[in-house]
Amino acid sequence: xxxxxxxxxxxxxxxxxxxxxxxxxxxxxxxxxxxxxxxxxxxxxxxxxxxxxxxxxxxxxxxxxxxxxxxxxxxxxxxxxxxxxxxxxxxxxxxxxxxxxxxxxxxxxxxxxxxxxxxxxxxxxxxxxxxxxxxxxxxxxxxxxxxxxxxxxxxxxxxxxxxxxxxxxxxxxxxxxxxxxxxxxxxxxxxxxxxxxxxxxxxxxxxxxxxxxx
Numbered sequence: 001x002x003x004x005x006x007x008x009x010x011x012x013x014x015x016x017x018x019x020x021x022x023x024x025x026x027x028x029x030x031x032x033x034x035x036x037x038x039x040x041x042x043x044x045x046x047x048x049x050x051x052x053x054x055x056x057x058x059x060x061x062x063x064x065x066x067x068x069x070x071x072x073x074x075x076x077x078x079x080x081x082x083x084x085x086x087x088x089x090x091x092x093x094x095x096x097x098x099x100x101x102x103x104x105x106x107x108x109x110x111x112x113x114x115x116x117x118x119x120x121x122x123x124x125x126x127x128x129x130x131x132x133x134x135x136x137x138x139x140x141x142x143x144x145x146x147x148x149x150x151x152x153x154x155x156x157x158x159x160x161x162x163x164x165x166x167x168x169x170x171x172x173x174x175x176x177x178x179x180x181x182x183x184x185x186x187x188x189x190x191x192x193x194x195x196x197x198x199x200x201x202x203x204x205x206x207x208x209x210x211x212x213x214x
Contacts, residue, residue, distance in 0.1 A: 047172065047179045052119035054154055059146055063113065066141040067193045074109055082109035084196055112192040115185050116142075122167055123180040133178050134160030135171035140189060158186050 053060075062075040062085075073085040083105050130136050138157035146153050159169035159178070167180040 047121045047124045047177055050121055052121055052156075052170070052179075052181055052185075053117055053144070055146070057110075057113055057117040060113075060144050060153065061147055062145045062149055064141075064143040064145075064152075065189060065193055066143075067139070067190070072193055072196055074113070081106040082113070084109070084199075108195060109192065112188045115188040119181050119185040121179045121181060125178040125180075126176055127178055128176055130159075130171060130178060133169035133171070135169055135178060138171070140186065140193075141173075142189065 062073065065072045065074070074082055075085040077083055083102070125133075127133075135157045136159075138159055140158040142154075142156045142158070143152040144154045145151075155173035157171040157173055159171060161168055161183060162180055166183055168183040168186045169178055170181055170186075171178050
């Protein structure tokens, strides 16, 4: 009789040990899943809130836009105003400049980025078949950085125009998440890049003219 009681106690202890081990493993798995999007802040699913960006524009200090193979860097100066930070091989003649925003420059960039800040997710799609949305060969990539510029707060790849012709697919880089946002949010950024390209082109023409007159 005593042996049966002892056996029951052993089984009960064993049961609770197994339950404890399973509990610990589940917690660790949850932590690892949350860490997999560490590059996008503390949001396990950045699209769940309905907002495209995980933080407000006031917490964004620089933005990189990659378009047609060129990189365009937008930054805030010490006063918190936006300017085009031209350095590198694709900046045209704007490599020499002050790191201070002009009023026009700040307004142009701020208005374009404000649209991105207000962008709402129209639909969320969880998929591993991203080719069908055009996000594996994006026309535009945006990287947004906070005060710590060592890694982006968010990275987005803009894909194809949706069949309704009003929405565009967007992919949260490093995840299986694809969403749809209003297409004009995308065109706002393209127009901003085109304005920068125009500034580069006009400045190049002016320098070429000056050199020809000398």
